[in-house]
Amino acid sequence: MFDIIIKKIGFSYGKDEVLSINNLSINKGSTTVFLGSNGSGKTTILKLISGIYSPSKGSISPGTETLKNKSVLVHQNPYLFSGSVKYNIEFGLKIRNISKNIRKSIIQKVLLEARLLNLITRKTSSLSGGEKHRLAIARALSLNPDILVLDEPFANIDPESRDTIEKLILKREKNGITTIISTHNLTSAYRLASSIIYMDKGKIIEPETNFIKGSVIKRDDYFCFFQADNYKKVSPILIPATDGDYSTAVIPYKDIFLSGTNIKTSAQNQYIGIIRSLVKKGNQFFVTIDCGISLKAIVTDLSVREFKIKEGKSIFVNFKASAVKLY
Amino acid sequence: MVLNKALTLIFTADREVIFISMTSLSMALTSTILSTIPALILGTVLSIKNFHGKSIIIIFLNSLMAMPTVVIGLLIYSLISRSGPLGNFGLLFTPWAIIIGQSILSFPIIASLIYSALSKTAVELPETLETLGAGGTRKLYMIFRESKTAVLSAILSGFGRVIGEVGVSMMLGGNIRWFTRTITTTIALETSKGEFELALALGIILIFISFTVNALLHWGVNRNV
Amino acid sequence: MEKILFILFIIIISSFCYAEGQIENQSDNQTSTQQRLRLATTTSTENTGLLDVLIPAFTNRTGIKVDVIAVGTGKAITLGENGDVDIIMVHARSREDSFVSDGYGVNRRNLMHNDFVILGPPDDPAGISSVKDAAKAFKKIQLTKSSFISRGDDSGTNTKEKELWNTAGVIPAGKWYKEAGQGMGAVITMANDMQGYTLSDRGTYLALRDKIDLAVLVEGDPKLFNPYGVIAVNPAIHDGINYEDAMRLIAFLTSGEGQSIIKNFQKNGEKLFYPDVIK
Secondary structure (H helix, E strand, O other), X not given: OOOEEEEEEEEEEOOEEEEEEEEEEEOOOOEEEEEOOOOOOHHHXXXXXXXXXXXXXXXXXXXHHHHHHHEEEEOOOOOOOOOEHHHHHHHHHHHOOOOHHHHHHHHHHHHHHOOOHHHOOOEHHHOOXXXXXXXXXXXXXXXXXXXXXXXXXXXXXXXXXXXXXXXXXXXXXXXXXXXXXXEOOHHHHHHHOOEEEEEEOOEEEOOOEEEEEEEEEEEOOOEEEEEEOOOOOOOOEEEEOOOOOOOEEEEEHHHOEEEOOOOOOOXXXXXXXXXXXXXXXXXXXXXXXXXXXXXXXXXXXXXXXHHOOOOOOEEEEEEOHHHOEEO | OHHHHHHHHHHOOOHHHHHHHHHHHHHHHHHXXXXXXXXXXXXXXXXXXXXXXXXXXXXXXXXXXXXXXXHHHHHHHHHHOOXXXXXXXXXXXXXXXXXXXXHXXXXXXXXXXXXHHHHOOOOHHHHHHHHOOOOHHHHHHHHHHHOHHHHHHHHHHHHHHHHOOOHHXXXXXXXXXXXXOOHHHHHHHHHXXXXXXXXXXXXXXXXXXXXXXXXXXXXXXXXXX | OHHHHHHHHHHHHHHHHHHHHHHHHHHOOOOOOXXXXXXXXXXXXXXXXXXXXXXXXXXXXXOOOEEXXXXXXXXXXXXXXXXXXXXXXXXXXXXXXXXXXXXXXXXXXXXXXXXXXXXXXXXXXXXXXXXXXXXHHHHHHHHOOOOEEEXXXXXXXXXXXXXXXXXXXXXXXXXXXXXXXXXXXXXXXXXXXXXXXXXXXXXXXXXXXXXXXXXXXXXXXXXXXXXXXEEEEOOOOOOOOOHHHHHHHHHHHOOXXXXXXXXXXXXXXXXXXXXXOOO
């Protein structure tokens, strides 16, 4: 198992450059979600990662051939071979010369998880949209690839199918296998991703929200207490009380305000941190603060001058509980 | 009445009619089969790869299809005539000359129809095959399997063109009785003699043969779908 | 896989058909290893059915199998020039003479003759039925601008037709003169439909007589004489010419047996050919 490293990669259709990414690393075992609208280049990067496309320039490591062998791509409009569900599932297994008995048990398991077992002899032409998607994913999963690449797995399918697919993806994450997904659906993205990459017009763009993985460790009448993974030293984030299982907290940059002192405000969340970087964009600054977790905020250049915000300075980070959304 | 005559010919199993029918059928089948493999290859290559000269090949194929069969016959005649470069093979006025000519007739049709059919297949098909690990021949086989109907149509179109043609058969076969006389050359002969009824009757037999071949192939290919 | 079975199925059918065809072929031919003799002749000659009697008789006597290729006169001669046939039998004397003098053919023999007839509608608008001279009849057709259908294809019949126009001092042109570019049977049918005039060999006319309304209006003029010749293709001009068998065929056709077959040949109860070697 390996990380995927992308350097200065570009992809062009003829003279049209549709994708250009300077630097990207995908950690093995992670679930990476590419988020963006149609035409933002998500499909292209997915095809590069699964070895279907070769980059027009730049490099992707390990090479395209290795990636093709180690990954399976499921298209946005998956192609199912004419024939039965069984034929489709068996296809890849037969190519790998998997013996009949083992094939049988893999097929059973995978179809059961995808809730397609009762349809095993059905012809693909008679399946519903959701069933087709589940079959395509099951077909990919039967091969147990190191890298699973899914292009818009949630578009245009019924809620039950979406649910089944989400469960399938989460299960794989538990097993430490790399999953790459593209979608324009925020909810699913936030729910499933261990990291999110935002794309627009073929380039990676800076998001405008903080994305924190963690879990709810406590609840009371007013708040949920959300503890970020890997950042045990920080006190949990306060969020308006709500029921349910959540793994992700999302805080927009613009909802974070900075203060020079620990003033009391109606914002329930306040942390002290050190400014790590300042990036100017127009007449705004993107400020990255390390307060045990890494948070980014947007401030005007006026404020930067007023508060003398610069790298290394310590500062207070404030945001309301209601600014945080849980997924 | 014409239909009567046709049915009489069929049911009395007139020996000569059976012979010319078999001749037509076997030559058409042989030339279709011979031209199918190179046509499949060319059609597939055209749909997969982009290269210099691709458009010239496609234009050439389309022009070949539009040529009258007599012209193709003439071209080959000039090659295999005793006074031509390949005269020593003694091919002229034998069934093999007709088969060569007919293969050239059916080849461009099958090739360009395959090209057209494969170009229309969703890009997801070859990509899915690649990602699932299918390479080389298996990939090619699957692409054809998935375009089964179109491939079959292409081959049947090639067959149709040759079973009903007369220009090549006449020119290269010489319409020799009990040897290279086919249904179509007999129809031409009887028509020129003014024997229109007999000609029409043979035409009906030809339609019947063509229909049977088409039906058999469709049944054979679609059995398991 | 089902695919393979299916392909086998097709191959079997086609080989079966082909084999069937070949077997039919071989069973007629005891000396199947022998080279075939190729004879080019004209479509009108073949259409009379004479060869269906003459050739089997020859094969019976000699065991030599003959491929008869019936095409237009021009093409038959071209096939001879190209060495694609071993012997030609046509009825266009001037062109036959050139064929020999140009070195393409050797051993020309007069074989037989028949005649042409001028056909026309029974009511005879050009009034040629009383005319004995064929050229004069043609002139009358032109003067009355009556419908005339020509073969228009350089065949033996067409050659004769042009000679007659020439003798009559006429260059036929205009809406009344239709050049069909088709075989004799088709042209007779056209003339019948249009109730026009045409020049035909007697044999084809006899074959269609019962189906048409046209009548023989002019016959017997020596200008309508139609002689047939048989010529072996010169083996020196091409490799692989079956000269020996060609000479055997010529010998047969000009022998007592061949000539009497020609003499006795009848179509629809009428004699069609007159042998030239043995009268």
